[in-house]
Amino acid sequence: MTTPDAASTDGSAAPRHGHRFLLIGTGTIFAYHLPLYFVPVHAFQMINKFGLDAQLRQTYLKDLSRYQTEQVYYSLFTEGHWPLAEIVDGTRTSLPVELERVTVDGEGRRTFTTILDPTIATCRKEDVVHYRPLDATEYPDFLTYLAFGQGTEVHLAHQLAAPRNWDEVITTVRPSGFQQSNLDHAGAVTFLGIKDPKGVIDRSLLTKGQSYEGQIGARTVTFTVGRQGWWNDTSLNDH
Template identity: 60%
Template sequence: MSTAPLPDTLSAAADRHGHRFLLIGKETIFSYHLGLYHVPVHAFQLITAFGLTDHLRTTYLDDLAAHGNQQVYYSLFTEGHWQLQELVDGTRTSLAVELERVTVDAQGKRTFTPLLPAVDVTSRKEDVVHYRPLEADAGYPDYVTELVFGRGGEIHLAHALAGAPSWDEVITTVDPQGFRPADLTPAATLTVLSVKDPHGAAPKSPLIPDTRYEAKIGERPVSFTVGRQGWWNNTSLN
């Protein structure tokens, strides 16, 4: 395991070959794969929960608390273009990850600032709550659709990626109502019938912060208020 000092910043264009997973949540911390439609090894939407070290967890939560009012995200970077199916099958049970803070400037350029050098985290196939290949020609739904995941009262929504171009987003809900534990594992699909799908790479989220929405999981009504945005990408995704 490398403990060499890391550079202060790494630009989004840095020539680093590997997977990134966005950290989502505070109580149970989920890892959301940064998908890319047109790069085969990254053309997957995957949500899991790695077994994090106490130091990594504390560093993430403390930094999030210090930057909570900014457009800031957090990722785990792991070297190598290995197949994500290994996480689903359970053949990869650990991986070395670097914790990064991701900031976005006015032009949309992302900068990855290392917070911790590589540490090992664990992976269990039973902690994978969603895994699906991305299909650029899959077509678009009529209304905004989301994947539901979380644990207990902390419920997150990830935009269900269908046709390309599109946008990739994860939000944490506030005051979720009507959700059930069975909606979270595997991740259920939620439809927001009041919001038409933009059928393209939306310039900003169709779900407005601090706004309450009525939605459905199947025919069952649920509702939520849009809280913190844990990830956004409408550029490199496509």
């Protein structure tokens, strides 16, 4: 099965089948798997780190600096529908990847354009931060995100529950109260002042430049919303 997010839309002649991982961050660069509810091989929410060569890292950071204020994302595309569990259990230690710039038009259509030819990324099971199948998890009562990152660079990914839903990753500004032990294992941040919409929405409930307070367990964390590193409310839910 091919969806707009599983196929190149940059003018190439034929659809491409494989996994995509969104690149998040500038210090420690994280890879966020592009999930799809109804495509079994992609029906996983996964956050991990890859070993990236110097050219790929430099190309990504340089291009990101050009589009920092625009709705432009970055992904690694790797050919083939192999099981993501191969990374988790350590049987896969490397994969060929192409760096893509992902642009979004006025109607929300994404175009994936290769900006760096294939290279090899390495992977280790100890670098998997979060891995969970998109099963029929009930919607939470309140908005919930997963926190990950390194040091003062903290990112939040919307915790996916039952379909239909939306997929989002943001980078925070001036985060406070987060502990590295939470970030290492994608601790859940609950926003007690924001009811979960229990369905799909077409824009973020977290406004860029606005400050928020959330809870990780009994501890309060605060942050200001920074750059959005991914958004999907369409192909995520396609049958």
